[in-house]
Amino acid sequence: MNLFAEIRALVVDALGQMAADGALPAGLDLSAVSVEPPRDAAHGDMATNAAMVLSKPAAMQPRAIAEALAAKLAADPRITKAEVAGPGFLNLRLSPLVWQGVVKAALVDGAGFGKSDMGQGAKVNVEFVSANPTGPMHVGHVRGAVVGDALSNLLAFAGWNVTREYYINDGGAQVDVLARSAFERYREANGLEPEIREGLYPGDYLIPVGEALKAKYGTSLLDKPEADWLKDVRDFATEMMMQMIREDLATLGVKMDIYSSEKALYGTGEIEAAIETLRGMDLIYDGVLEPPKGKTPEDWEPREQTLFRSTAHGDDVDRPVKKSDGSWTYFAPDIAYHYNKVRRGFDMLIDIFGADHGGYVKRMKAAVSALSGGKVPLDIKLIQLVKLYKNGEPFKMSKRAGTFVTLRDVVEEAGADVTRFIMLTRKNDVALDFDFAKVLEQSKDNPVFYVQYANARINSVIRKAREAGIDCSDATLAGLDLSGLTHEAEIELAKKIAEWPRLVEIAAKGNEPHRVAFYLYELASDLHGLWNRGNDDLSLRFYQEGNAATSATKIALARATGVVIGCGLGILGVTPVEEMR
């Protein structure tokens, strides 16, 4: 149930009646009419811009429309007051009945409270992480993994049919480097001195790969030329790396639906087919690119390449799909891969990339636009850097991986729940500071703690009530007469709860899971505020000593808050805690 949608329907209905009565011209476009919470609570519970939006097309004074609309709306039992304000806003005050109904709805819907059907079951593919299979995941990957996973949860909650996908970059030169690096570890496992030359991956994580190679091949590869072992070792090492990456993701609670392989695109004709499809649209040609404007690279010289006319779909320059030696650029399999996603029938594609891929966005969108006939939107979220700190000092930690901090280091230090929540406390395109000391601190500076603490308080009061013999099951609470919830402080909290379904839709619409984290912080703040008012005003405590009926009513409100915290944390992929320790 989305209260705002409900009231908007009421407004639209009233406008329809006005048109029928001749108070408004018929056939007005009402799509711009919105019902929103006013920024200033003193203006009421909800405000509609209907009069201002319709003023011009209806050729009427906004206030005249607003006053007629107010009269219609005031007849509805849910509306206690409708007043015209400012340039033509219509401010509505809602009856306590409405807010009590929200509490009840949260208790009835439980974990499904706020679910939306706005996605209408449309198929969306969220591609994220897609780290090269050449080593363990590091900090740089963590944020993308968390954002992608939480966004997937959010979209599923909002009614999309979500597929989480990982694109394995196992087709380029980097997996050959991996193979050579692993081969040195294989030699090491056989008692030889490894030669970790410049350009190879030095990390200790390849030692077990070397040992596994020894277990499989014994000494049989040692004297063979690279050409004889490269493919086998590459496949073997890549598979082990992917295994490690899957485990890394699991420690964060991320589980992919599909792992797609770049390598698998080669040799199947998929790349050729994608390029030919573009060629059929006259979007592929052989040509010579202009040098980059301004600063020309020193070794730049014109070369003929096969190019994609991405400028036809909004890019700034055309992009090469073949190198001058005739082999594919990285872009070509990427085109094929996205074409593959389009052909699998997705209605919407989302890519989560690192910020260093910013230059890639336009060409990728151009490719998808061309290959889907403009029908499948591609949204690319760029994930900015995470800067690690410990007590304000830049933090370096390198246990085993050479020069970088691994995902496991982070999760072991901070825990998966804390890591996930903090990674979602910023918009994706803003850099984020992650201070190990701060994120573990138990104070309100720390949003994770603050939200968890609110949940713990709710559970604490429910425990206490249960000990006193009060039935606090959701079903029982939902069946109560909640007309006793009338204090403005209690209504305040119920209003915040009422915002949840709307927030889900706003966040899903913009593919912005961070909004959930901010909302939860605000909700927790309202809960803490009400809780503390119980210090001064005993009648505001959730648990009322010796009064089971009143306690149950108030606990219904607390529990409804807990339900929403549970829904929100569920989307973020964070486990709610029952009590603080």
Place this chain on the structure above:
RNA sequence: GGUCCCGUAGCUCAGUUGGAUAGAGCAGCCGCCUUCUAAGCGGCUGGUCGAGGGUUCGAAUCCUUCCGGGACCGCCA
């Protein structure tokens, strides 16, 4: 040089996609523990929303020109 992102309180950041007097947290100041967890709550102080111009009933939000910071910029992935 080009493209993209960012610029909001002393600091870290939100800002419901164009709504009314721009909001939180931290820091600073003043209060609140005989208490369902004070690991918390309330109040005060603090803003030319980087700058100028434009669009309209209305702009932090959209357009434009600057300024400042970052990322990227053919045959790396």
